[in-house]
Amino acid sequence: MESKQRILVTSALPYxxxxxxxxxxxxxxxxxxIFVRYHRLKGSDVIYICxxxxxxxxxxxxxxxxxxSPQDIVDRYHELNKKSFAAFGMSFDFxxxxxxxxxxxxxxxxxxxLNEKNIFIxxxxxxxxxxxxxxxxxxxxxxxxxxxxxxxxxxxDQCEKCGSSLSPADLIDPRSAITNAEPVMKETVHWYxxxxxxxxxLEKWINEHQxxxxxxxxxxxxxxxxxxxxxxxxxxxxxxxxxxxDIAREHGIDASGKVLYVWFDAPIGYISATIExxxxxxxxxxxxxxxxxxxxxxxxxxxxxNIVFHCIxxxxxxxxxxxxxLPENVPxxxxxxxxxxxxxxxxxxxxxxxxxxQKFEPDSLRYVLAGNLPETRxxxxxxxxxxxxxNNELADxxxxxxxxxxxxxxxxxxxxxxxxxxxxEMDRQLVEKIKxxxxxxxxxxxxxxxxxxxxxxxxxxxxxxxxFNDKEPWKTRKENPQACATTINLCLQTAKTLSIVAEPVLxxxxxxxxxxxxxxxSQTWDDATxxxxxxxxxIQPAEILFTKIEDDVIQKEIERLQQAGAPNEQKAVEKKETxxxxxxxxxxxxxxxxxxxxxxxxxxxKADKLLxxxxxxxxxxxxxVAGIAQHYSPEELVGxxxxxxxxxxxxxxxxxxxxxxxxxxxxxxxxxxxLTVDNEIANGSKIS
RNA sequence: GGCGGCGUAGCUCAGUCGGCUAGAGCAGUGGAAUCAUAAUCCACGUGUCCGGGGUUCGAGUCCCUGCGCCGCUACCA
Numbered sequence: 001m002e003s004k005q006r007i008l009v010t011s012a013l014p015y016x017x018x019x020x021x022x023x024x025x026x027x028x029x030x031x032x033x034i035f036v037r038y039h040r041l042k043g044s045d046v047i048y049i050c051x052x053x054x055x056x057x058x059x060x061x062x063x064x065x066x067x068x069s070p071q072d073i074v075d076r077y078h079e080l081n082k083k084s085f086a087a088f089g090m091s092f093d094f095x096x097x098x099x100x101x102x103x104x105x106x107x108x109x110x111x112x113x114l115n116e117k118n119i120f121i122x123x124x125x126x127x128x129x130x131x132x133x134x135x136x137x138x139x140x141x142x143x144x145x146x147x148x149x150x151x152x153x154x155x156x157d158q159c160e161k162c163g164s165s166l167s168p169a170d171l172i173d174p175r176s177a178i179t180n181a182e183p184v185m186k187e188t189v190h191w192y193x194x195x196x197x198x199x200x201x202l203e204k205w206i207n208e209h210q211x212x213x214x215x216x217x218x219x220x221x222x223x224x225x226x227x228x229x230x231x232x233x234x235x236x237x238x239x240x241x242x243x244x245x246d247i248a249r250e251h252g253i254d255a256s257g258k259v260l261y262v263w264f265d266a267p268i269g270y271i272s273a274t275i276e277x278x279x280x281x282x283x284x285x286x287x288x289x290x291x292x293x294x295x296x297x298x299x300x301x302x303x304x305x306n307i308v309f310h311c312i313x314x315x316x317x318x319x320x321x322x323x324x325x326l327p328e329n330v331p332x333x334x335x336x337x338x339x340x341x342x343x344x345x346x347x348x349x350x351x352x353x354x355x356x357x358q359k360f361e362p363d364s365l366r367y368v369l370a371g372n373l374p375e376t377r378x379x380x381x382x383x384x385x386x387x388x389x390x391n392n393e394l395a396d397x398x399x400x401x402x403x404x405x406x407x408x409x410x411x412x413x414x415x416x417x418x419x420x421x422x423x424x425e426m427d428r429q430l431v432e433k434i435k436x437x438x439x440x441x442x443x444x445x446x447x448x449x450x451x452x453x454x455x456x457x458x459x460x461x462x463x464x465x466x467x468f469n470d471k472e473p474w475k476t477r478k479e480n481p482q483a484c485a486t487t488i489n490l491c492l493q494t495a496k497t498l499s500i501v502a503e504p505v506l507x508x509x510x511x512x513x514x515x516x517x518x519x520x521x522s523q524t525w526d527d528a529t530x531x532x533x534x535x536x537x538x539i540q541p542a543e544i545l546f547t548k549i550e551d552d553v554i555q556k557e558i559e560r561l562q563q564a565g566a567p568n569e570q571k572a573v574e575k576k577e578t579x580x581x582x583x584x585x586x587x588x589x590x591x592x593x594x595x596x597x598x599x600x601x602x603x604x605x606k607a608d609k610l611l612x613x614x615x616x617x618x619x620x621x622x623x624x625v626a627g628i629a630q631h632y633s634p635e636e637l638v639g640x641x642x643x644x645x646x647x648x649x650x651x652x653x654x655x656x657x658x659x660x661x662x663x664x665x666x667x668x669x670x671x672x673x674x675l676t677v678d679n680e681i682a683n684g685s686k687i688s
Numbered sequence: 689g690g691c692g693g694c695g696u697a698g699c700u701c702a703g704u705c706g707g708c709u710a711g712a713g714c715a716g717u718g719g720a721a722u723c724a725u726a727a728u729c730c731a732c733g734u735g736u737c738c739g740g741g742g743u744u745c746g747a748g749u750c751c752c753u754g755c756g757c758c759g760c761u762a763c764c765a
Contacts, residue, residue, distance in 0.1 A: 215693085222692060304759095334693095335759090342758090371713090372701075377694065378758075385700060388714060396727055404724035411723080451702080455712070465728055474723045488723095544725060610763060627765055653764065664765050 005297060007046040008290040008325075009036050010270045012302040012310075013053035013098070016077040017062050020084055021350040022381055023343045026336040026369050027303030031450050033090050034370060035299070037504035038445045040091075041525040047290060050085075051096030051273045052078040055240040056262035070239045074099055084354040088362045089507045094280070096273030098241075098265060103272035107241045107265040110321060111191075111233070115247050119320045120191040121230060122251060129186035130176040136188050136236025136257060137176055144171030188236060189253050191243075193264075195228035198316045202228075205315065205326065213448070215376060216332050219307045228312065233264040241265045267314040270300075271324075297328045304332050331448040334374035339382050339561060349561065351381070359553075363506045364390045364546070370505045371454040383561075387554045395546035398461045398498065398509075404468065405491040406516055406542035412477055417492055418485035419535040430467050430490050431531070433460060434497045438528040441501050457501055464494045492517065492539070493531045500528035509545055516540045592647040593663070593687035594618070595677055601634035604656055612656050613637070617646065618684020625658035632674070643675040643687060 012028040014020060020029075032048065039046040054074035063070040078097050085095065096103065114120060128137045176183050206220055234243060240259030248255030271291055278286035290296050300310045310330045318324040337343070343350045356365060368389045372379050409415060423431065437460050444453040468491055476484040499513035500523045514521060517539055519532070596615040604610035609627040611634060624644065643663045650659045663675040677685075 400727045469729045
């Protein structure tokens with residue numbers, strides 16, 4: 001029909017420190033797989049590349065916490081995710097990983113090339129260095145006392161206790177998280193990608209792509225509006241792709257302990273995985289056709305959190321390198337919520353793919369998810385909806401149509417395709433649908449309108465049921481056997497068409513229908529438009545495609561989720577309590593707690609959380625600032641009796657003097673309530 | 689507080705460059721049919737398109753503003 005297109009499709013490399021959940025699938029994986037499967041049926045020259053992103057600090061920290069090596073962590077999740085993706089029907093041509101030697105080499109070559117072209121800015125700067133471990137310390141690897149709250153185990157970038165963001169130099173008594181040695185300031189060198197310099201070029205390029213999704217263009221514009229900032233592409237870390245030694249030497253630097261920053265090497269993973277794919281195919285240069293021939297359509301499927309990397313940073317890298325194609329489109333999706341709430345992996349509030357696959361069929365989730373993708377805005381997944389769509393649409397409309405047709409053919413036409421006779425008006429209408437639907441559905445997929453594709457696909461199945469009903473073959477069987485034969489013939493043809501156009505979203509079901517109809521596994525999209533089943537051809541007995549999902553099964557999943565947040569948090573709290581540091585009574589005596597009454601309260605300008613309070617401490621009146629504006633209004637506070645730390649050293653918060661601190665209790669949900677006293681007692685009373 | 693996004697039927701969502709009485713599926717009510725997984729098919733919607741202004745011959749769609757929700761960000765619980 002049309003000339004063969006060469007298409008390279010990628011899905012965001014999942015980070016190998018956890019399993020895959022629904023949000024991932026809806027954002028980057030399922031749409032890409034539908035797109036790719038469609039193009040394969042269309043006969044396009046398409047390959048689909050993905051893999052594990054295995055570098056970066058979180059993986060290191062996790063390895064340390066578990067007392068294993070980073071490689072152990074990534075091995076675990078690489079295997080797990082690869083397996084569950086396969087079981088879900090993700091049809092990657094290659095699923096690589098960024099810890100592979102090919103990837104290390106490819107990223108180093110990429111870096112070397114940009115270095116040769118003098119793209120980078122090399123900056124000398126001073127950073128903390130661990131003299132024992134002989135490595136520079138990333139912010140996260142410096143621990144010390146928080147200058148603001150005095151917490152002794154604050155991270156170099158943030159204090160977990162008081163939440164304030166820090167830089168490692170702020171810490172009092174800093175120490176290395178790895179060896180506990182005292183870090184020293186030492187000069188180091190980092191390579192920066194001068195994005196600011198590329199902004200004009202990038203804007204021009206983006207302007208040529210006004211057909212991209214509005215949500216994607218909107219995000220990009222806001223980055224441009226802020227002005228692009230130069231970004232360091234190297235890091236002093238022991239886990240990652242090392243800086244090529246020759247380049248380090250060029251700058252008189254020791255390359256050891258210096259790696260490419262993970263955001264730099266991860267997208268190059270698409271290229272290295274393609275190279276490995278070509279090697280596996282026994283044609284090592286084959287990858288070049290996909291990455292270096294300008295006629296290739298490169299399409300990145302990602303979630304919205306990844307837009308800046310795929311629409312600005314990676315394209316800038318590719319442009320400056322010079323040998324590669326730039327993405328034709330980046331159809332990023334928004335986020336998927338769960339039962340009306342945000343997903344939270346740390347609270348285990350998510351539906352994990354490997355867990356799902358132990359209980360349900362992959363096609364059910366593929367269908368339900370694809371029908372409710374967050375294409376233009378955040379969407380919501382609920383188990384009740386999942387059950388309804390599975391039962392009402394997959395089982396009742398699609399499954400039942402195939403079943404009633406095949407069963408009928410067996411019962412009254414001895415399991416053979418009955419002959420096609422003369423067509424009446426209704427028959428011709430159905431044939432017309434068979435002819436036109438595939439190209440309409442294909443267009444929708446081409447335009448990344450997957451939800452519309454799903455809806456229209458099911459409309460065709462609905463029409464098929466209506467046709468069956470209106471033709472009443474159970475009556476014509478006696479009155480007009482020829483008409484009956486024609487009806488069943490066309491219903492079988494329609495089942496075949498449905499199976500082909502469903503393949504991108506329901507690959508397993510499609511194959512089961514092909515088996516039932518005794519047709520080859522190598523159907524093409526164009527076959528869907530034709531009546532390819534021959535008169536008299538044998539078909540297999542009917543098989544139930546989708547079994548109904550019962551209420552109690554769904555109820556269990558809902559309950560599991562409802563409990564997921566809470567118990568987990570309790571565990572976290574208990575853990576913290578057992579790890580709690582003990583203090584002496586003398587330490588406690590240092591804190592002077594007193595009862596006070598709030599006299600006045602007003603909001604602090606330009607701060608969401610802060611209230612400025614005047615309090616009566618008995619012998620004196622004072623002003624304090626409290627971060628409780630999101631939980632208490634100024635009016636309701638006046639007259640309240642509170643507990644304050646009276647001897648806290650004064651501080652200025654957003655320009656407002658704070659002379660003391662009130663006490664409040666908060667839970668892990670972020671609920672907050674003030675501490676108060678049980679009975680009347682004078683202001684200024686001491687608490688012990 | 690700053691920047692960005694969102695607010696359409698009971699529920700989940702469509703509404704392309706502003707243009708005919710604002711749509712789909714589900715749920716609900718009534719009916720037809722009995723080949724089929726009690727499945728199917730048909731009929732039925734007085735929705736302040738969050739509120740208020742404005743631009744326009746015409747606005748769910750564009751502009752301003754208020755409210756509510758979400759994200760990023762700043763701010764000692």
